[in-house]
Amino acid sequence: MADLFFGGIDVGSLSTEAVIINSEEQVLAEVVLITGVNGSEAAQKALNQALELAELAQSQIAALTSTGYGRASVPFATGKTTEISCHGVGAHHLFPSTGTVIDVGGQDSKVIQIDDRGHMLDFSMNDKCAAGTGRFLEVMADRLELELDELSNPAYITGPSTPISSTCTVFAESEVISLLAKDTPREQIVNGLQRSIVNRIWSMVVSIGIHGEVTITGGVAKNQGLIKVLEEKLGQKLNVPKNPQTVGALGAALIAKRHHSDSTST
Ligand SMILES: Nc1ncnc2c1ncn2[C@@H]1O[C@H](COP(=O)(O)OP(=O)(O)OP(=O)(O)O)[C@@H](O)[C@H]1O
Numbered sequence: 001m002a003d004l005f006f007g008g009i010d011v012g013s014l015s016t017e018a019v020i021i022n023s024e025e026q027v028l029a030e031v032v033l034i035t036g037v038n039g040s041e042a043a044q045k046a047l048n049q050a051l052e053l054a055e056l057a058q059s060q061i062a063a064l065t066s067t068g069y070g071r072a073s074v075p076f077a078t079g080k081t082t083e084i085s086c087h088g089v090g091a092h093h094l095f096p097s098t099g100t101v102i103d104v105g106g107q108d109s110k111v112i113q114i115d116d117r118g119h120m121l122d123f124s125m126n127d128k129c130a131a132g133t134g135r136f137l138e139v140m141a142d143r144l145e146l147e148l149d150e151l152s153n154p155a156y157i158t159g160p161s162t163p164i165s166s167t168c169t170v171f172a173e174s175e176v177i178s179l180l181a182k183d184t185p186r187e188q189i190v191n192g193l194q195r196s197i198v199n200r201i202w203s204m205v206v207s208i209g210i211h212g213e214v215t216i217t218g219g220v221a222k223n224q225g226l227i228k229v230l231e232e233k234l235g236q237k238l239n240v241p242k243n244p245q246t247v248g249a250l251g252a253a254l255i256a257k258r259h260h261s262d263s264t265s266t
């Protein structure tokens with residue numbers, strides 16, 4: 001019998017991801033693109049690139065689930081699922097002992113408790129305020145004339161930190177401007193900003209509690225400074241996926257596969 005293929009597309013506020021898996025749940029291709037102004041164009045482009053990598057045609061995809069805030073703008077999706085479900089299923093697939101998922105994306109952050117099959121039991125979410133999301137770090141990196149990659153520089157992880165007292169992104173940006181005017185070293189400011197965002201994430205962690213291993217997903221998991229500060233606060237190591245931005249799309253592809261086998265087995 002010919003192998004079956006499944007797709008997942010995650011249209012996020014900053015990035016759009018496509019993942020293709022086979023019926024053995026092996027990842028054949030994964031792509032990350034900037035979403036830009038047109039989510040449906042980004043979705044099609046990400047899928048096309050993933051199909052090219054996997055050497056497949058779109059007609060060979062048996063089912064495809066879309067997720068992310070732009071999940072409604074994926075016309076070729078055969079199903080839609082929330083990001084919370086997808087990050088849970090994706091994190092469980094990569095790290096089966098995961099009990100808690102922390103997803104920090106560009107626009108929102110969430111702490112999700114999952115069961116031993118990756119299904120959501122409880123969650124806490126911040127989508128009201130940029131503080132505590134990746135956007136906060138984007139604004140600050142821009143103000144400090146740093147690339148996002150530079151936030152992982154060890155100098156910004158180990159040195160002393162300057163506390164950032166404002167909880168609002170706009171006020172915190174003004175605070176950074178005054179600190180720069182006072183010649184405060186950039187390393188200290190970045191360190192302070194990492195601690196500030198971790199404190200925001202922490203309040204969600206406290207409301208859900210820590211269950212089992214903790215896996216971090218979303219683009220902010222590429223920020224090694226933040227990982228270190230969060231691990232210190234948690235008192236345990238985090239599972240960090242190789243491609244943290246594609247975990248939601250991976251979960252979506254796995255969900256597409258499950259829905260497809262449920263519909264064909266009845
Ligand atoms: N190389 C990098 N180093 C450090 N941080 C990064 C890097 N790349 C992205 N980020 C962070 O990841 C964030 C974007 O994460 P992600 O791509 O998961 O967002 P998204 O899924 O589009 O957003 P959302 O899920 O909120 O709609 C950025 O705001 C930034 O803070």
Ligand SMILES: [Mg+2]
Pocket residue numbers: 010012013068083105106218248
């Ligand atoms: Mg996302």
